[in-house]
Structure formats: structure tokens, C-alpha cells
Amino acid sequence: MQLLDSAGKVRTFVSKKLLVPQIPLSPPTLQANISTIQPQHFVIPQIIPAPIIQPILPKVSQVPALAFGKAKWNTYFGDIGQEPPLPANIDQILLSRCPFWPDKKVQDTHLLVLIPKTVNGQLLTLANLAQWIQRPKQGNATKFSHWYPGGNENLSVASSYWALMTKDVLEGTRNKSYQDQTR
Numbered sequence: 656m657q658l659l660d661s662a663g664k665v666r667t668f669v670s671k672k673l674l675v676p677q678i679p680l681s682p683p684t685l686q687a688n689i690s691t692i693q694p695q696h697f698v699i700p701q702i703i704p705a706p707i708i709q710p711i712l713p714k715v716s717q718v719p720a721l722a723f724g725k726a727k728w729n730t731y732f733g734d735i736g737q738e739p740p741l742p743a744n745i746d747q748i749l750l751s752r753c754p755f756w757p758d759k760k761v762q763d764t765h766l767l768v769l770i771p772k773t774v775n776g777q778l779l780t781l782a783n784l785a786q787w788i789q790r791p792k793q794g795n796a797t798k799f800s801h802w803y804p805g806g807n808e809n810l811s812v813a814s815s816y817w818a819l820m821t822k823d824v825l826e827g828t829r830n831k832s833y834q835d836q837t838r
Contacts, residue, residue, distance in 0.1 A: 735771035
């Protein structure tokens with residue numbers, strides 16, 4: 656059976672089958688309501704196409720060029736094992752206004768650095784890092800004259816993670832003790 660007649664209109668038989676009552680027709684009141692049904696109580700329901708359902712997958716962000724991630728750790732110091740995923744909104748974070756320098760964006764004021772648990776099977780500690788940066792696999796060695804880890808040189812992290820670090824010292828923290836800086 657065709658839904659449309661030769662003029663392209665919905666056939667009368669079909670439209671009667673599609674009419675949906677807009678007043679309640681529960682069994683106890685069915686007889687009373689039937690006598691009061693008027694044409695305006697019926698509508699032809701709209702046929703709305705079902706939406707195409709596509710799974711929402713988390714955006715997989717690429718490690719930005721400004722980041723010091725697995726590839727750079729491997730280039731300069733060694734294998735760090737598996738790189739943890741970046742936050743799904745890292746692009747938004749990097750493009751947001753910097754909380755310390757509001758006239759700049761985070762990507763201009765911070766470094767995105769992977770803090771690995773291990774490098775070449777050794778725990779990442781401040782003592783190991785001090786040795787590695789003085790003798791990288793390639794590139795320039797870093798020299799420093801003052802280093803006081805305050806007894807924390809052998810602490811390590813429980814798992815690898817990403818950190819945003821400012822490129823410059825925060826206003827009002829220069830030449831202050833660690834305790835004064837963290838208050």
C-alpha cells in the first residue's frame with residue numbers, strides 16, 4: 656500500500672490510522688470521552704528521523720612541541736617507559752590566560768614537562784637528575800653552582816605524571832626560603 660496518493664498527499668486511510676488522540680482515553684472514561692472528541696483533538700504525529708549516534712571519544716591530544724615528554728627524555732637522558740596520557744583538555748589549558756601573568760597565555764609562560772618515575776630503570780630523584788643534566792646523552796651539559804635540596808635529593812615519585820612549570824620565577828618569591836615561598 657502506498658502512503659501518498661497520485662497528487663502527492665497522504666491518503667485518507669493512512670491519515671486516519673496516524674491520528675493520535677490528544678485527550679486521555681482511559682477505560683473508565685472512554686465512553687464519556689468518545690462523544691466529546693472533536694477533529695482538533697487529533698494531530699498527525701511528526702516523523703522525526705532518529706539521530707545518527709556516534710560515540711563520543713575522548714580527544715587524544717598530541718604532545719605539544721613545547722612539551723618535554725618521552726621523546727625528549729629519551730633523546731637527552733634515557734628511556735622513561737610508558738608516557739602517561741595528557742589531560743583531555745590540555746589544548747584549552749595551554750591556550751587559557753596565565754594566572755600569574757594575565758596578559759599572556761599559559762603556553763607562553765609555562766613548560767609542560769613529563770616527570771617520569773624512572774629513567775633507564777633508575778628512580779628519578781633530584782640526585783640522579785643532577786647527574787643526568789651534567790652528562791646528557793647529547794646536547795649541552797648543564798652547570799650549576801648552588802644546589803641545596805634540603806635532604807630531599809633521594810625522594811622519588813609514585814608514578815609518572817605531567818606538570819606545568821612556569822618558565823620564570825614568580826613575583827615575590829625570589830631569594831626566599833622554600834618555606835616562605837610555599838606559605
